[in-house]
Amino acid sequence: MGYNVAIVGATGQVGREMLAILAEREFPVDKVVALASRASQGKEISFGDKTLKVQALENFDFKGIDIALMSAGASVSKLWGPKIAALGVVVIDNSSFFRMDKDVPLIVPEVNASALSGYTKRNIIANPNCSTAQLVVALKPLHDVAKIKRVVVSTYQSVSGAGTQGMDELFKQTRAIFVNDAVEKEKFTKQIAFNVIPHIDVFLEDGSTKEEWKMVAETKKILDPAIELVATCVRVPVFVGHSESVNVEFETPLTDKRAREILREAPGCLVIDKREDGGYVTPVECVGDYATYISRIRVDPTVKHGLSMWVVSDNLRKGAALNAVQIAESLINRYLKKSA
Numbered sequence: 001m002g003y004n005v006a007i008v009g010a011t012g013q014v015g016r017e018m019l020a021i022l023a024e025r026e027f028p029v030d031k032v033v034a035l036a037s038r039a040s041q042g043k044e045i046s047f048g049d050k051t052l053k054v055q056a057l058e059n060f061d062f063k064g065i066d067i068a069l070m071s072a073g074a075s076v077s078k079l080w081g082p083k084i085a086a087l088g089v090v091v092i093d094n095s096s097f098f099r100m101d102k103d104v105p106l107i108v109p110e111v112n113a114s115a116l117s118g119y120t121k122r123n124i125i126a127n128p129n130c131s132t133a134q135l136v137v138a139l140k141p142l143h144d145v146a147k148i149k150r151v152v153v154s155t156y157q158s159v160s161g162a163g164t165q166g167m168d169e170l171f172k173q174t175r176a177i178f179v180n181d182a183v184e185k186e187k188f189t190k191q192i193a194f195n196v197i198p199h200i201d202v203f204l205e206d207g208s209t210k211e212e213w214k215m216v217a218e219t220k221k222i223l224d225p226a227i228e229l230v231a232t233c234v235r236v237p238v239f240v241g242h243s244e245s246v247n248v249e250f251e252t253p254l255t256d257k258r259a260r261e262i263l264r265e266a267p268g269c270l271v272i273d274k275r276e277d278g279g280y281v282t283p284v285e286c287v288g289d290y291a292t293y294i295s296r297i298r299v300d301p302t303v304k305h306g307l308s309m310w311v312v313s314d315n316l317r318k319g320a321a322l323n324a325v326q327i328a329e330s331l332i333n334r335y336l337k338k339s340a
């Protein structure tokens, strides 16, 4: 016996990956429904070797649905998440809306699957921001061994993190530059083609951005509130795959060799770290993969116990859709078991 799963935001970048990953991982489904805005009603979308007809969220009857995977933005989650959850459907939400709600677990299964039990309070489970997800996958196994004091992270985030509109803008601007047309911007605050923009989400009073704040607050909620973290989040002209330069300061000594051994064994991590030309991972190589890749592991000699590393992952997968499906897998294995 399988589960009835609704994908809310199925026509988006994350929604399409969710459908692909459910099929790839053979998630036990009886029925999958694809939901989006009214504008997409009737469109066709692939699910494995099947084709689904997109239905409008606002007209859909959730009766009989077990799990809703939501990725339609914070305003849709705010309005619809609680309504869907109240019908007995477990909502696994990708937006930022519920992440810091104390009654909503914020889950990266490799890191804090045990916190999942708290989902019964609201019937809602949150996914972290894409940059946080890959970061905590890499930090957790090191934190278990040498206790992390402080992290300094700079991100190099792809335009798909800003959804379909972000990808379209990079494509159109790149083409415009090649054919000598005017460069137009709508989604990003500055030209993104052949440029980098040190600004993601809105500015906060202290001069940081909300994206940077999310990395701090979410790392504390998922991994350890004692960890001090400072982030600089930067949008780069890459279609898919977020990269992070990470400096970690530990309480106790940890050599780069030991860190490499620990990360090689850690769930979700893949170490590619040859100290030679090309012996590291770049975003184009992680697209379509499940892993969080870790390269350039080395000692940071400027602090007592420090390491630096380079962390890359597919933001649409580990940063969003894969993480959501992994949460759904943990949920059905632990709490929503159906007998065969």
Ligand SMILES: NC(=O)c1ccc[n+]([C@@H]2O[C@H](COP(=O)([O-])OP(=O)(O)OC[C@H]3O[C@@H](n4cnc5c(N)ncnc54)[C@H](OP(=O)(O)O)[C@@H]3O)[C@@H](O)[C@H]2O)c1
Binding pocket: 008, 009, 010, 011, 012, 013, 014, 015, 035, 036, 037, 038, 039, 040, 057, 058, 070, 071, 072, 073, 074, 076, 094, 095, 096, 128, 129, 130, 160, 161, 162, 163, 164, 165, 315, 316, 319, 320
């Ligand atoms: N991209 C990432 O790396 C990433 C990572 C983590 C979390 N997230 C989060 O995931 C969510 C979606 O991101 P995305 O990149 O997939 O965006 P996207 O490509 O812009 O897709 C947005 C989806 O939401 C649907 N939608 C919009 N308004 C709706 C409404 N009123 N009712 C029903 N459906 C509606 C859209 O349907 P139509 O096609 O019909 O408009 C589309 O399916 C966002 O909350 C984002 O913050 C994204």
